[in-house]
Amino acid sequence: MDNIHIIADDRERRSNTLSILKQRTDILFTVERLPIGDYFINGWLLIERKQLCDLVESLISGRLFNQASRLANSGFKTAILIEGNARDIANYKVHRHSILGALVTLTIVFGISILRAADSRESVALMVFAAQQQIKQLKTDLPRFGRRPKTVKARQLYILQGLPSVGPVLAKRLLAHFGSVKGVLSADIDALRNIEGVGKEIATKIVAVIS
Structure with missing residues (x-):
């Protein structure tokens, strides 16, 4: 079996995503302090995980694009993994077009991939699938x-x-x-x-x- 190594930032300790990763026996999983991002996969993919409400809050505060700039300059393949659904931001006074504009900026301007997950379990599945695809591609390349x-x-x-x-x-x-x-x-x-x-x-x- 090809090894999948996922490093989680130690500030993610309280997240359900990290708890699910710990239960996987098919993953080499460690917790360290990452200078950028929340999850680092196979020395290749750097992921910033955000609940949908966190994404909106960071957009409102102006932190989102500062974080995006750091990710884009990391030298790795990067992605922002967004967990949740529209109900999570029903009480936020932010126009849908603002969110769509932010997503366009993240992908087109900063070159950061956007991944969507309904919950933590789906987030873990996406991480594992990304690692498997990279391994498969390396064997081809x-x-x-x-x-x-x-x-x-x-x-x-x-x-x-x-x-x-x-x-x-x-x-x-x-x-x-x-x-x-x-x-x-x-x-x-x-x-x-x-x-x-x-x-x-x-x-x-x-x-x-x-x-």
């Missing part, structure tokens, strides 16, 4: 069998993406930091944890494979 990359750098990245929970973005970070595949394979857990996107669990899994 960079197969472990058949034709191999031709340039030295492409071969190096190809090798590093064979490590646990290492996708294209994380492979580039590892190579840039350590300078070579040998450097990555010689690194210990503490050295690996200095790389953005590598938590204790991923570092431990990498060292376990190469030891």
Whole structure:
């Protein structure tokens, strides 16, 4: 089974979404302090989770686009996951066109994907589905069998993406930091944890494979 690693920001501890994630036995799940976003999937997808009422409140206060700017500049694939339905904002004095305009700005201007979920359980299902699709795409884009990359750098990245929970973005970070595949394979857990996107669990899994 392909590994799915989801890191939840520790400020999400009280959310039902985090509680549901803890119950999944098919996910490598850790809780850490994330500098941006609420959930980080496979070192690739950064998700900001918002209840629909939170989205409206952040729009009214002006915080929404500041958050969007930070997400867009994170260097990762990004999404805002909105939980709830229209009944949750029935008492808010905000025009529907304002919300639609905000969603257009988030997607078209900032390039952030919008995901919708009815509840926390559906949010978790979306996260897992996103991870599965990424894994499937990586197998298509960079197969472990058949034709191999031709340039030295492409071969190096190809090798590093064979490590646990290492996708294209994380492979580039590892190579840039350590300078070579040998450097990555010689690194210990503490050295690996200095790389953005590598938590204790991923570092431990990498060292376990190469030891």
